[in-house]
Amino acid sequence: MPQKYPPGKFPLWWKFFVCGSVAALCFGTARAETTVEIVHYFNVPGQIQGLQDIQKDFEAANPDIKLKFTYIPFAELVSRTLQMAAVRKPPGISCIDNPDVRHVAKSGVLKDISAAVEKLPTWKDTYQGPKNSVTEGDKVYGVPIGSNSLALFSNKKMLSDAGVTDPPKTWDALKEDAAKLTKSPVYGLVFSATNTEESTWQWEPFLWSNGGSLLDLTAEPAKQALQLWVDLVKSGSVSKDSVNWNQGDVANQFIGGQAAMMVMGPWMLGQVHKSGIDFSVTPMPVPKEGMKPVVPLGGECWCVLKGDPKIEAAALKFIEFVQDPTRLEKLCNTFNYVSSVRSVAVKQGQANPELEPFVLQMDTARARPEEGGANYTQVSLAARTAIQQALTGAKSVEDALAEAAAKIKPLAAKK
Numbered sequence: 001m002p003q004k005y006p007p008g009k010f011p012l013w014w015k016f017f018v019c020g021s022v023a024a025l026c027f028g029t030a031r032a033e034t035t036v037e038i039v040h041y042f043n044v045p046g047q048i049q050g051l052q053d054i055q056k057d058f059e060a061a062n063p064d065i066k067l068k069f070t071y072i073p074f075a076e077l078v079s080r081t082l083q084m085a086a087v088r089k090p091p092g093i094s095c096i097d098n099p100d101v102r103h104v105a106k107s108g109v110l111k112d113i114s115a116a117v118e119k120l121p122t123w124k125d126t127y128q129g130p131k132n133s134v135t136e137g138d139k140v141y142g143v144p145i146g147s148n149s150l151a152l153f154s155n156k157k158m159l160s161d162a163g164v165t166d167p168p169k170t171w172d173a174l175k176e177d178a179a180k181l182t183k184s185p186v187y188g189l190v191f192s193a194t195n196t197e198e199s200t201w202q203w204e205p206f207l208w209s210n211g212g213s214l215l216d217l218t219a220e221p222a223k224q225a226l227q228l229w230v231d232l233v234k235s236g237s238v239s240k241d242s243v244n245w246n247q248g249d250v251a252n253q254f255i256g257g258q259a260a261m262m263v264m265g266p267w268m269l270g271q272v273h274k275s276g277i278d279f280s281v282t283p284m285p286v287p288k289e290g291m292k293p294v295v296p297l298g299g300e301c302w303c304v305l306k307g308d309p310k311i312e313a314a315a316l317k318f319i320e321f322v323q324d325p326t327r328l329e330k331l332c333n334t335f336n337y338v339s340s341v342r343s344v345a346v347k348q349g350q351a352n353p354e355l356e357p358f359v360l361q362m363d364t365a366r367a368r369p370e371e372g373g374a375n376y377t378q379v380s381l382a383a384r385t386a387i388q389q390a391l392t393g394a395k396s397v398e399d400a401l402a403e404a405a406a407k408i409k410p411l412a413a414k415k
Helices: 012-032 045-061 074-086 098-106 128-134 156-161 171-181 197-209 220-234 247-255 266-275 309-322 325-335 342-351 356-363 373-392 397-414
Strands: 034-040 065-071 093-097 151-155 261-264 279-282 300-304
Touching: 034 074, 034 309, 045 065, 045 309, 045 325, 065 309, 074 093, 074 098, 093 098, 093 309, 098 128, 098 300, 098 373, 128 300, 151 156, 151 266, 151 356, 156 171, 171 220, 171 261, 197 220, 197 373, 220 373, 220 397, 247 261, 247 266, 279 356, 300 309, 309 325, 325 342, 342 356, 373 397
Parallel strands: 034 065, 034 093
Antiparallel strands: 093 300, 151 261, 151 279
8 A cells, every 4th residue: 555645755766856846847848958059260350250149049040959150160061071071970061162062962971961052042043053052963062151352452543653544454454554554663463373273263363254165175265264363474474473372362462462453352352452552353354345254153062971860960950040141241341252142242342342253253254173073172183283384484375275185185085
């Protein structure tokens, strides 16, 4: 027969049972909380601020989900992402540079999120170039955070002093104006031709605007685009040191008053403003008047890793949250990026004239993996080797491009 106790009187073991149950309930709640780790390489103050702001807003709206941002150096992000996935401890999201998305997807670690993105109102309004960067066939492996590209920055005073009325719009004008603006120790133009992706990236606007292709480097458009760079270096309008300069070095030359014009992206607008230089930003010069510039797309993408279904779902919820147009505009503005969503990008351009040239180029901008697919990085390596050989005089333009084309041909067949 069960033992009875007076009303309100319980044995000591009952207290422990109740307390233990409450503790278990509390711990159970803690265990139910989902953490989404997001690996990235953002280290510019505006980018860090953008991440902190979106984390604060998201966690306030989703108390059952926590975000953990983990910084990884740019050069290591892809390899670390793959390593983490290999030991079955993948991050929830990896912020992958858009030319690397298809390469990482080929390894099988990224989740196909095509069904989820089709439900996003912003996806239908996303520019085709950014869409192409994350799409392989009918599968979608990421959502662009924002986009950047390249345009021509000009020092207004230097142009005025040299009698150059407006920044050059064509290749002929670029050569002519760069020569006028070159007066030791100032170069008329600076660009990056270092032995990294930066070199291919900065040459692509010249190649693509001329109708050329990385997959057909022996064709005339490619020869003409590389010859333009060689002519600019040979004439002294561009420094021979361009083969050693990364984009940060290029910006330092312009900010330091050692260059009148530079090929650069919107992420550098804040730094140029801080320098106090009176400058303008205009679209990339094209081969002939009336042609449209075709620039490469930069920018990172939110890519969901295959793993715990709860983390996958929480990661998708975060991406959906960020795709709200107002939040997207705020994030891209703090990043100094152009939104990949047309309606948001147009608003940015209207609010900031210096972003307008980048916005105008978005309609014709191209995702780099359109040439080479998952093998783009190897295609780029062959192309930039040819650029360096031609600029240093190690090989003629024709021979350098022919050698690169031979390396690229089997890669193109495998894409």
